[in-house]
Amino acid sequence: MATTSITVCETPLVRYLLRRADDALILGHRLSEWCGHAPTMEEEMALANMGLDLIGQARSLYTYAAEVEGEGHCEDDFAYLRGERSYGNLLLVEQPNGDFARTMARQLVYSAFIHPYWRALMASPDATLSAIAAKAEKESAYHVRHCAEWLIRLGDGTRESHARAQAAVDHLWPFTGELFEADADEKGLVAEGVVPDPESLRGAWMQTVSAVLAEATLALPPNGWMQKGGREGRHSEHLGPLLTELQYLQRTFPGATW
Amino acid sequence: MVDATTPLWEVFIRSRNGLAHKHAGSLHAADATLALQAARDLYTRRGEGLSLWVVPSSAITASDPADKGMMFEPTASKIYRHPTFYEVPEEVGHM
Numbered sequence: 542m543a544t545t546s547i548t549v550c551e552t553p554l555v556r557y558l559l560r561r562a563d564d565a566l567i568l569g570h571r572l573s574e575w576c577g578h579a580p581t582m583e584e585e586m587a588l589a590n591m592g593l594d595l596i597g598q599a600r601s602l603y604t605y606a607a608e609v610e611g612e613g614h615c616e617d618d619f620a621y622l623r624g625e626r627s628y629g630n631l632l633l634v635e636q637p638n639g640d641f642a643r644t645m646a647r648q649l650v651y652s653a654f655i656h657p658y659w660r661a662l663m664a665s666p667d668a669t670l671s672a673i674a675a676k677a678e679k680e681s682a683y684h685v686r687h688c689a690e691w692l693i694r695l696g697d698g699t700r701e702s703h704a705r706a707q708a709a710v711d712h713l714w715p716f717t718g719e720l721f722e723a724d725a726d727e728k729g730l731v732a733e734g735v736v737p738d739p740e741s742l743r744g745a746w747m748q749t750v751s752a753v754l755a756e757a758t759l760a761l762p763p764n765g766w767m768q769k770g771g772r773e774g775r776h777s778e779h780l781g782p783l784l785t786e787l788q789y790l791q792r793t794f795p796g797a798t799w
Numbered sequence: 800m801v802d803a804t805t806p807l808w809e810v811f812i813r814s815r816n817g818l819a820h821k822h823a824g825s826l827h828a829a830d831a832t833l834a835l836q837a838a839r840d841l842y843t844r845r846g847e848g849l850s851l852w853v854v855p856s857s858a859i860t861a862s863d864p865a866d867k868g869m870m871f872e873p874t875a876s877k878i879y880r881h882p883t884f885y886e887v888p889e890e891v892g893h894m
Contacts (some may be wrong), residue, residue, distance in 0.1 A: 581805070583826055583837035590840050687836055694829065 547614060547622045552724035555610045556629065557736065560772060562602035565778070566620055568651060569595030570787055571638055580641055587687060591648065594680040601673045620637050625780045633716035633769040635780045642702065643654035643709035649688035650713060653749040654720045654742055656681040661737035670735070689753045690740035696757025703758065708755065711762050718767025720746070791794060807856040808834040810841075812848035818893065820852050828853075 549555065572592030576641060579585035603616035638644045659681055662674035695706040721739045723731060731738045754761050770776070790797065805827040823842045834853040843851070851889035852870035862870055874880065 581827065581831075581842060583828060587837070587840040590844065683839075690832055690836065708813075747803075 544625045544705050545622075546627065547618050547625070549614070549627065550610050550612050553729055554735070555728055558602050558606035558609065560629035561601050562599045562606060562619065564634050564655075565595045565602065566599035567628070567783065568634035568648075568781065569593070570732070571598060571634065571636075572644075572648075572736075574638055574693045575644070576761065578778055584641075588644070591687070594677075596626040598677045598680070600671065605669050605673065605792070614671050617791070618787075620648070621788045625776050625784055626774040628776065628780060628784070629772050630776075630780075631716070631719050632768050632777055633713065633719060635771070635777060635783060636713065636716065637779055639709065640705055641714075642692075642705040643712065645688045645691045645695065646706065646709035646713055649692055649753060650683050650746075650750060651720075652684040652688060654746045656737075657742045658737060658739065658759060661742065664737075665735055667735055672775040674780050675705060675791045685749065689749075692753055692759075693757045696754070705757050710759055714762040715766060715768045718764075719769050719771060722769065722772060724772065769798075805829050808838075808853045809856050809859060810838040811849040811852040812838075812842060812852070814848045815846075817848075818852065823847070890893065 549559070551559075553581060569592045570587050572595065575592075577585075579588055579643040599620070603619045607614045608769050615701070632649075632653060633647065635649060636643075638647075656678065659674040659678035659721050662680060665671045665674065692706060695702040697703070698706075721743050724740050727739075728738065730736045751761055807825055808828055810823045812823045813820045821844050823838075824838045826834065826841055828837045831853065835851060838851050838853050842848075
């Protein structure tokens, strides 16, 4: 019998926190899928470390959301007892891992945005957000560097690695537009000065990404139509199966403790 | 086969309150930048250190264990070389 999902009492700040936490959790989960399958032992550890960084960020954000919501929920409730229509993560992070090039490209385009975003969020008057951002900023700085170095070597590598890297970038490009979206609720938080406007990070993001692609001898895809809907709970066909795995234990054994 | 494109590197870490880099292990990496990143991911997960060195294993020349006697035993009996005949005052600290 399926466990009933929780209902979230959503204020703009709660919605904001859950979306950012969902980004981190889903991307962290995707990285965890590499466990036991990475190309080398060194990458096995690197991918797991990055995944753990992201899951740690998710935990901090979910915990703060629970505190702000004030309905007695906890981080586990948000992660394990919400359906895909309630998840507000970017479509980018739920995309399957694919090959190593695609995983590195996905991580780079996400991290190249989230790193300056965390840095900007450190200036928030909200002390908890600022503290979460300060810790996450250092973690994401490393993610940018790690993935940039790999994408450069894959792009400026063999014919096969170059082709795979270009295919990865081309495939993921339509998912990058959503990084800069903010709905009316989030724009309200921006106006109050609590959070930065994602659009304001576009310049820094483009600078990082285009520099990496240039050194990788990869073509920058043209800006065309961009995928969207993740923020509103309209997800690709990938999130359902992902959550089925993620939430399997909690849904099958309601209230399990150990 | 793998060693041609991803050679072996030795990793040395200086810990938070340590004075010298100590050997921590080894890893395979394609170049120096990736070797440093891999060392950070493999060997500093538990707050082990503040500084990392990575050195290609091929750059290290090691003494032959079979020559241990010839290389090191003669000095054991030359106690006039050992710095152990005076007490270092506490205020001096590490020497």
